[in-house]
Amino acid sequence: MIIKYNERKMQPIKKKTIAIIILVLFSFPGLFAFENNFFTDDSKYDIFNSQVSLYSITNNPAFFKITFNENITKYSLTGSKKNNFIYREYSPKQEQNNNLEIITSKNLNSNSTIASVITYNQDIKFDMKHSLEKDFYSHYFSFSDTTTGDTKFAGPQLQFLFNHSLNDKIYLGIKGNYGIEQGLKDIYTQCETIARNFDVSIGGGFQSTDKSTVIGGFIRYSDRQDSYEAVKEYMDALVRTYVGYHIYRPEYSRSSNHKTDSQKGINYSLQFYKKIKNLKIILNGNYGYTTNNIETGSTSKPTNVAYWQREGNNYSSDFIYDFGDGKSSIRIGYDYKKTDDWAKNPEYNTVVIENEEIKNRINFGLFMTPNMLMKFSINGNIENVNQNYKEHINMFEYTSDHINFGTDLYFQMQLTDVLSLDINGGYGKFKPHFTWEIDSFNEINIGTGIERYFRFGFVKIEGNYTKYSPSDGEKNINEYQISLSLRK
Amino acid sequence: MKKYQFKNITFILIIFIIISGCLNNEKMPTNYDGTMNITLQTNFDIDSLNVKQYWTLLPVEISTYNYNNFHYSDSTDSNGIVRFENIPFAEYNININSEIVVDYGTFLDTMPIVASGVYNFNNATDSISTIEVISGGSGKGLKINEIYTVGPPNGFHYFYDQYIELYNSSDETKYLDGMVVCRMSSAVMGNVTYMFQFPGIPLTGTEYPVESKEFVVLAHDAYDHKGEIFNGKVSIDLSVADWEFVNSKDFGDWDDADVPNLDNVITGNNVDFYINLVSDVIILADGSDVEYIDGLDSASVIDGVEYSSSASHVKDIQSYIDRGFTGVGLQKYSGQSMERKVAGFDTDNSTIDFEIISAPTIGYNHE
Numbered sequence: 001m002i003i004k005y006n007e008r009k010m011q012p013i014k015k016k017t018i019a020i021i022i023l024v025l026f027s028f029p030g031l032f033a034f035e036n037n038f039f040t041d042d043s044k045y046d047i048f049n050s051q052v053s054l055y056s057i058t059n060n061p062a063f064f065k066i067t068f069n070e071n072i073t074k075y076s077l078t079g080s081k082k083n084n085f086i087y088r089e090y091s092p093k094q095e096q097n098n099n100l101e102i103i104t105s106k107n108l109n110s111n112s113t114i115a116s117v118i119t120y121n122q123d124i125k126f127d128m129k130h131s132l133e134k135d136f137y138s139h140y141f142s143f144s145d146t147t148t149g150d151t152k153f154a155g156p157q158l159q160f161l162f163n164h165s166l167n168d169k170i171y172l173g174i175k176g177n178y179g180i181e182q183g184l185k186d187i188y189t190q191c192e193t194i195a196r197n198f199d200v201s202i203g204g205g206f207q208s209t210d211k212s213t214v215i216g217g218f219i220r221y222s223d224r225q226d227s228y229e230a231v232k233e234y235m236d237a238l239v240r241t242y243v244g245y246h247i248y249r250p251e252y253s254r255s256s257n258h259k260t261d262s263q264k265g266i267n268y269s270l271q272f273y274k275k276i277k278n279l280k281i282i283l284n285g286n287y288g289y290t291t292n293n294i295e296t297g298s299t300s301k302p303t304n305v306a307y308w309q310r311e312g313n314n315y316s317s318d319f320i321y322d323f324g325d326g327k328s329s330i331r332i333g334y335d336y337k338k339t340d341d342w343a344k345n346p347e348y349n350t351v352v353i354e355n356e357e358i359k360n361r362i363n364f365g366l367f368m369t370p371n372m373l374m375k376f377s378i379n380g381n382i383e384n385v386n387q388n389y390k391e392h393i394n395m396f397e398y399t400s401d402h403i404n405f406g407t408d409l410y411f412q413m414q415l416t417d418v419l420s421l422d423i424n425g426g427y428g429k430f431k432p433h434f435t436w437e438i439d440s441f442n443e444i445n446i447g448t449g450i451e452r453y454f455r456f457g458f459v460k461i462e463g464n465y466t467k468y469s470p471s472d473g474e475k476n477i478n479e480y481q482i483s484l485s486l487r488k
Numbered sequence: 489m490k491k492y493q494f495k496n497i498t499f500i501l502i503i504f505i506i507i508s509g510c511l512n513n514e515k516m517p518t519n520y521d522g523t524m525n526i527t528l529q530t531n532f533d534i535d536s537l538n539v540k541q542y543w544t545l546l547p548v549e550i551s552t553y554n555y556n557n558f559h560y561s562d563s564t565d566s567n568g569i570v571r572f573e574n575i576p577f578a579e580y581n582i583n584i585n586s587e588i589v590v591d592y593g594t595f596l597d598t599m600p601i602v603a604s605g606v607y608n609f610n611n612a613t614d615s616i617s618t619i620e621v622i623s624g625g626s627g628k629g630l631k632i633n634e635i636y637t638v639g640p641p642n643g644f645h646y647f648y649d650q651y652i653e654l655y656n657s658s659d660e661t662k663y664l665d666g667m668v669v670c671r672m673s674s675a676v677m678g679n680v681t682y683m684f685q686f687p688g689i690p691l692t693g694t695e696y697p698v699e700s701k702e703f704v705v706l707a708h709d710a711y712d713h714k715g716e717i718f719n720g721k722v723s724i725d726l727s728v729a730d731w732e733f734v735n736s737k738d739f740g741d742w743d744d745a746d747v748p749n750l751d752n753v754i755t756g757n758n759v760d761f762y763i764n765l766v767s768d769v770i771i772l773a774d775g776s777d778v779e780y781i782d783g784l785d786s787a788s789v790i791d792g793v794e795y796s797s798s799a800s801h802v803k804d805i806q807s808y809i810d811r812g813f814t815g816v817g818l819q820k821y822s823g824q825s826m827e828r829k830v831a832g833f834d835t836d837n838s839t840i841d842f843e844i845i846s847a848p849t850i851g852y853n854h855e
Contacts, residue, residue, distance in 0.1 A: 238819070240556075247555050253766060253797045253819055289513045301800065309513055342516045348577035348609055350521040392521040393555065393576045 057318055058271040058284050060218045061173030062205035065113045065163040074103040076485035080464075085475040088435055090136040090144065092125035092151075111166075117159040121181070125151045132191040132228055132239075132259075134183065137435050140244055140343055140353050141294045141306045143228050143259045145189045145237040153193070155181030169207055171216070176200040189230035189237045189257075198223045205271075214273035219266070220288070226261035241296050241305055243343075244353050244391035245435055249305060251296060258299050265290030265310075278322045286314040306352070308343040318363075327369035335361040335383075352393055358386045373414040380407040385431070404430035406443070418453040440471045447481075457488040524577045526550065526607055527616045530568040530584070534623050542588050543568030546621070549585075550607070553799065553817055554578035569616070580607040582619055583843075585829050599623055600830050604840035622835055628658040630698065631834050632772055632791045634827040636848040638765045638820050640713070640722035647765055647821070649713040649723050651850070654704040654772065657832025661700060665693025666775035669706065669733075669750060670784060671763050672805060680780040684733050684750040684761050690775030696748075701831075703851045705729040708761060710747040722823060724848055733761035753778055765820045766797035769805045793838050795826055812839025823847050827854055 055067040082095040099122070105115040123134065128151055130136075132143040157179030165171045176199060183193035203218030230239050239257040240248040251257045267288030274281045289311040295302035318333035341355035361383035368376045382405040389398040406428030414420045426445040432438055449462035461484050468477040530546055532538050548570045551559040555576060564570045584603035589596050603621040633655035639647030652669065656662050665688025673679040688695045698704055707729035714723040727744060734749040735741050737758045743749065750761070763770065771792040777785035786808065794805045795815030803813060814826050826842050828834070831853035834841055845854050 243555070249555055250553065250817070252799065253817075291513060307514070309516075311513065344517050345521055345577060348519070348521070349517045350519045350523075350577050351517050352521045392523075395522055395574075 054214065054271075054273050054282060057282050057316065058216070058269065059201070060203040060205060060216045060269065060271055061161050061163060061175035061201055062171040062203035062216050062218065063163075063214070063271075064115065064161055064173055064175075065165060065171060066205070066207065066214065068105060068115075069107060069113065070105065071107055072103070072105045072487065074101075074485060074487040076101045076103075076483060078481065078483040080479060080481035082477065082479040084477050086438075086470060086473065086477060088137060090129055090131040090133075090142070093127035095126065096124040098122040111164055113161075113163045115161040115163075117157075119157045119159075119179075120155070121157065122152070122154040125153075132185065132189070132193070132230060134193070136242075137245070137433060139261075140242075140308055140341070141261075142242045143191070143230070143296070144240050144242065144248070145191065145230055147185075147187050147189065147237050149185050149187030151183055151185045151191075153181055153183040155179060155195070157181075157197075168209065171205040171207065173203045173205075173218075174200065175203075189239065191228055191230040193226065193228050195224065195226045197225075201267075203269075212275040215271065217268070217270045219268055222263075222265040222267075222290070224261070224263040226259075226263075228259040229256055230258075231256040241294075243306065243393060244396070246391060246396055247393050249296070254298060256298070257296065258302065259294065259296045260302065261292060261294055263290055263292040278326075280318075280320040280322070282316075282318040282320070284314075284316045284318075286312075288312055304346045306343050307346050308341065308353075310339060310341045312337065312339040314338075324369065329367045331363075331365050331367075333363040335359070335363065337361075350392070353389075353391055355389045356387070360384045375410075375412040377410045378407070379409075381405065387434075389434070398434045400431065400434065402431045402440075404428070406430070408445070420451045422449045422451075423447070436470075438470045438472070441468045442471065443468050449483075457486050460485045460487070521577050522574060524575050524609060526572045526575065526580065528570050528582065528607075528619045529616050530564055530570075530603065530621050531618050532601075532621045532623055537588070537590070537621075537623055540566050540568075542590075546570075546584055546588075546601070547586050548619075549583045550575075550580040551583070552576070552578040552580050577609055581605075582607055583829075584619070584621060588623075600833070602829055602833055602840070604829070606839075622833075622840075628832065628834075629656070630662045630772065630790055631655050631657055631828070631832050632770060632793050633703065633831060633853065634825060634849065635763075635770060635793060635795065636724075636825040637763055637768070637795075638818060638822055638824055640718065640724075640821065640823045642718070642722065642821055645821075646713075646717065646723075648709050648711075649726055650708040650763060651724075651726060651729060651848070652706045652770060653827075653850070654698065654706065655828075655832045655853070656698045656700055656702050656704075657834070659700050662698045663694050664688070664696040664698060664704070664731075666690030667790070668753065668773050668775045668778060669761070670771040670773060670780075671761065672769040672771055672784075680754070680784055682757060682761050683753040683778065683780050684735075685753050685775060685778065686731070686750050687748070703831075703853075704731065705850055706731045706733065706750065707747070708733055709742040710744040711742055724850060726850070728850065735760050754780055766815065766818050767795065767801065769794045769810075771805075771809065791834070793826075793842070795838065795842075808836075811835075811837040814838040814842035815844065818844055825849070 053067045055063045078099040080097045084091060084093055087093055100120045102118045107113050127148060129148045130144040130146060132145060133139055134153055136142045157177060159177040161175040163173040179197045181195040185191045199222040201218050201220040203216060205214060205216030207214045239251040241251060242248045265288060267286060269286045272283040289309060292308040294306040296305050297303045314337045316333060316335040318331060320329050320331040322329045337359045339357045342351055343353040344350060345352050361381055363381045365379040385402055385404060387400045408426035410424045412420060412422040424447045428443040429440055431440045445466045447464035449460055451458050451460035464481040466479045528548060530543060543564055544566045546564040547561060548564060549561045550572060555578060558576060560572050560575060562570050562572060582605045587598045587600045590599045601621050601623050603619050605619050607617060632652060634653035636651050640649060664686045666686060668683050668685045670680050671682040673681045686696060707726040710726050710729040710732035712725040712727045714720055714725050717723060729747055732744055732747040732749050734743045735752040737752060738760060741760050772790045773784060773788040774790055777788045789809055792805060792809035794803060794810045794813040796813050797815050797818040799816045801813060818824055825845050825848040827845050827849060828841050829843050
């Protein structure tokens with residue numbers, strides 16, 4: 001009887017784990033749907049609730065099937081509010097995000113798996129001074145005016161994955177996402193932004209007969225087009241295009257000012273996986289670059305104001321040791337990431353901005369399943385960040401060599417046959433972007449979730465609270481998030 | 489099965505190659521911004537001034553519209569050369585606005601000098617560009633000295649405090665009798681949008697004199713816009729204007745009884761002398777030709793100024809009226825004005841002669 005009980009419990013826990021893994025993993029392209037980083041900025045160790053996997057580390061669509069093989073559907077509705085009691089000059093004072101997401105994964109047959117994520121995302125930035133960008137500081141050539149207002153961004157994103165095994169050894173996969181987002185500022189210049197994003201990865205992999213060795217690779221192509229249109233009413237709102245964070249080009253007075261960003265990127269990746277008894281070794285290498293042409297002015301006579309290129313390498317090695325019949329694991333990983341940016345003034349073919357950033361990070365974690373009713377994980381990372389940023393026009397230079405660290409804790413317990421509870425928490429310290437002019441932030445995160453089984457599926461309600469406190473000041477940034485989900 | 493696999497792998501490889509070919513990265517340029525040098529050699533338009541005595545210590549300013557807050561100033565050396573080093577790559581406006589003391593043998597006198605030009609990088613490493621210094625102004629006479637068009641800072645489209653300022657730069661008295669002030673359309677001299685005329689007999693009348701070095705203000709509405717509309721905060725008091733544009737066909741047009749009027753000439757025009765806030769052509773003519781249907785006789789033109797806020801503006805008026813245009817960067821409802829660098833200074837090129845000033849100067853020239 002006891003054995004039967006455990007088997008019955010095992011199923012929902014396993015499904016739930018997979019659901020959360022899928023949610024988080026698919027959230028990468030979702031979160032970065034309008035970023036198009038040439039490699040997904042790996043937050044794989046943010047997965048409090050799971051053991052890291054081959055797919056979560058490599059993002060190779062050919063490996064999805066190797067990691068997940070369950071049919072699943074999940075609907076979730078998430079709302080969050082962020083109060084920026086400290087903020088940068090061109091950042092909002094308050095932010096609100098509403099998100100509706102539908103995640104599905106289905107095995108079509110023994111060889112093929114299909115998965116998708118459909119998202120509708122709404123972002124509202126309140127009291128955003130001057131910026132016509134969603135995030136002024138993430139772009140070297142940001143568009144601004146002289147007004148302060150609220151801007152609402154909204155749009156759907158569709159992500160799709162197809163994984164097919166030709167036989168037991170060869171796997172092929174394709175993953176893509178397409179998204180559109182429209183933004184509108186509620187005050188003149190009533191700037192309207194339209195972002196369109198297309199991203200596709202095609203991968204292949206080989207798995208040995210005994211499944212102990214896997215090699216693979218993928219290529220990723222991304223294309224993102226942003227357009228901005230700022231119109232004026234009474235007084236000119238002095239539209240500007242920044243070059244870096246200190247210098248700007250005043251745009252000519254005209255009835256409407258336009259900016260277009262045309263970003264294309266490519267990413268090559270190779271992976272190697274080896275299992276030796278209980279030890280798993282995952283090696284992952286990435287190289288990629290993006291090019292970005294920025295034009296401003298009128299639509300009929302645009303001026304090519306900048307060309308920006310980013311090149312990067314990302315190499316990681318992870319060692320995972322399983323114990324307790326594979327239900328528990330301990331791991332350590334090393335991650336090296338180098339990013340090189342340069343931007344030029346196309347008119348004079350001169351370099352205007354350079355940025356080099358090198359991150360060396362060590363990750364470690366422990367995942368345990370003491371019994372079938374409980375799960376527990378603890379993760380940590382420490383990274384050294386070395387940055388050298390230069391604006392050549394006004395001879396500005398910033399250099400930094402600093403350490404960031406973070407830890408997190410997750411605990412899950414089955415309370416009754418149909419009810420489970422999870423609690424998570426985290427603490428970290430990191431040095432923010434130099435435009436904050438803050439030495440470091442302390443980040444504290446706590447959250448809890450409760451899930452109940454009904455005949456129609458698992459319903460979960462979750463809450464999260466995050467606080468960022470600067471090392472030198474009393475004001476802080478806090479964020480509240482609440483989420484309701486149904487999983488089948 | 490093997491054939492099936494081969495077909496799929498080939499297909500994937502082809503897609504890889506196509507995707508790889510979609511994008512090319514570029515090599516980083518070898519030149520860095522912020523390393524440009526400009527060397528300027530001054531040269532006077534009067535040969536006798538081209539001696540070391542006058543070359544030395546001329547204040548030279550350069551500024552760019554391409555970026556914010558980039559103004560540089562320096563003085564010429566004893567060879568009349570000034571050099572600006574390690575500045576951003578951009579288009580620069582060069583400006584000299586000063587005066588020199590000229591030795592006439594029996595006495596010394598000050599002479600205003602002005603130079604203006606545009607410098608654009610031409611890939612010639614460290615080449616020397618010549619900047620022509622214009623001495624004492626040229627073509628003295630009645631000039632359009634200031635044009636204020638954009639209105640004060642406001643949120644309700646208020647621009648009725650527009651005015652035009654004239655200046656007599658000659659040493660003799662000039663007469664406004666019968667003269668006309670015109671707004672021209674883009675169809676150059678052949679198309680007059682508005683024509684308003686001073687009273688009196690053109691060419692021979694002597695009722696309305698303008699003394700040497702005197703300013704004359706022609707108000708859109710001679711009214712205290714600052715006090716009555718803006719509660720003293722912005723705008724200007726034009727009740728002090730010398731003349732007022734009044735269309736006698738427009739019964740609602742403001743008319744200050746104490747200020748004499750220029751009246752509309754064009755049949756069917758029932759509106760006041762409105763001019764565009766950021767782009768237009770204004771002409772002062774002697775009034776010998778008021779047959780506006782066939783345009784304005786170029787021989788009757790005394791002075792003309794074209795302005796546009798856009799640097800890419802294509803000139804409207806013929807170059808013998810104005811070889812350039814002023815107003816680049818002019819902002820609507822900002823309180824800015826366009827005025828000659830020195831009162832009456834005229835090279836028939838508004839690009840050189842005028843500059844944008846932050847606030848209008850009624851009846852005087854800015855320093």
